[in-house]
Amino acid sequence: MPPHAPKAESSLHLLFEDADCQVWTNAWLDHSPAGRVCVALSPRHPRHPPVFGQKLFDKRQLPAVFIQPRRSNWYQFAAMPEVCALIRRRIGARPVFTYGSSMGGFGAVLAAGWLNADIALAVSPQVSIARDRVGDFETRWQQEAQALTFLWPDARAMIQPEVRHVLAFDPTHGADRRHARLLMAQRPQAFHALPVWGGGHPVGPALGVAGALSALVEDIARGQIGLEEALRAARQRYRQSPVRPFVVAMALNAISRKRRRHQGWAKAQRVRTGIQHEHRPTPPTLKACLALGHAPALPAKD
Template sequence: MSIFSAVKELSKRYETNALGNGGVEFMMDGYSVEFHDRGLERLTVTFIARMPEKWKKPATARKGWGYEFLQKKGTSALHVKSDRNTWYRLPSIRNFFEDANSVGFFSAFEHTMTYGTSMGGYGALAFAGIVGANACLSYNPQINLGQSVRSWETRFSSAMQYSWDDPTFNLNDQIRDVKLPVVVYDPYYKLDRKQVELLSGGHVIKLRVPFVGHHMPDHFRALGLLNWMYSECESGEVDKHEFYRRVRERRHLLRYRNVMLSAANGNIHRYNRINRLLPQEKLLGDP
């Protein structure tokens, strides 16, 4: 089935909006999914990150993760957006992906990649299997927020209202056939590290970036690394040596200094040493 036919079939099953830039938006309970056709060579499926709980706007009012970036690259994109922080657990979004798969939407593309951070990083891993992804790029994802981790996972209490036990969201199963699953995280941010340790697949590439905290993409954006990291995953192979060479440049960022100061935990000797080695007036960017 052609991509045109697949979109037409999905439009029969879901309420849609025509977007001004030639895209189409599918709407369902709790979510909207934007599709932008920029050719059949590559498709990137992105998942929006967790938003502040006070954010009350509908999914249709949100901007898709990486929209401008993928538009500039000329890559076809499917942007998954949510009304609230559901961690993509509502049945409606799973049903949409199953419908899209059944009408041949994903098989129309030569190469498919999933992409996201935090809650979106979870989504990128959780749906990589059903879209037949060749690659997955997930920044500091949550892997499981269910009862089994509540003895140590103290964040995201709102996630407890959702089921985390169904086998379709066993992330180790979902990424089993993904050729290049890449997870980037801070090993010294304890809860993120413990989440990533729940991934047991031996083929998962786990890239460690110490002392940047949970807001990994902000550091990568400041370093000009987001495009490079995406392109490496898209190409099918990550140059680890070059990756670690590039991330060492984070020591020139003001936000890196501030994370380090926070990690000092009030230790005056560590605090003074960080101030001496990372003088604020010589660093770049926003805190």
């Protein structure tokens, strides 16, 4: 541990606040030798403290900055680019990765370019919650969507080719599968898929119980192994977890329901077979799962 290091449960320090968000740093930002600083973007407005990710980063003694919206605004506030520039100045020349879940996953893709990040870890993100962008399949969060003035409505427009995106999602979750398909179709080479079968929305809890999520975050932050190796370790940790049989059972049940009511049942059966064999699905199997249902066509560019 570095000299004069903070206690494991470090306090947060307010870096910025306005009517739309608060930005906090943890004490490890100035004390941890980790290779990357995480900018963690909160999901929907938190029901209770601490801020999203605080416990994980304090326990692992990892440097982090937290963007905490004051409401469920999907980061659609005009100062967002300036907030990211302020964070970048505070971090300095150290490399950065973004991390978020659901609304925060959308934010992780959105902000990666503004922060000059090299990795974005997006857990169960959305392409958009604006139905004119994704179609009628997205029925969640419509109350929030109707109240928003969208400045950056579509995460696909913000994908940067130099950013490596890790996309963790549940292929058996209809809406999340469609969001994943649309994101990866935009720039396939920029994405690394981390499917969590039956993990629901979001998949963070399923990965978290297995210890795979916190280990992946730490591997990315410390930068001592490459991203591909970190993802292999996360997949192995999840496969060996006692929680996996339960999650796989949920996936089988979900796919069985899909098979009964959807004419593409043969594709669902192939995915089900892959899960029953208890090995990581091959790319064709993942592709078949992503192809279930009818994803809307990409909207015309503005």
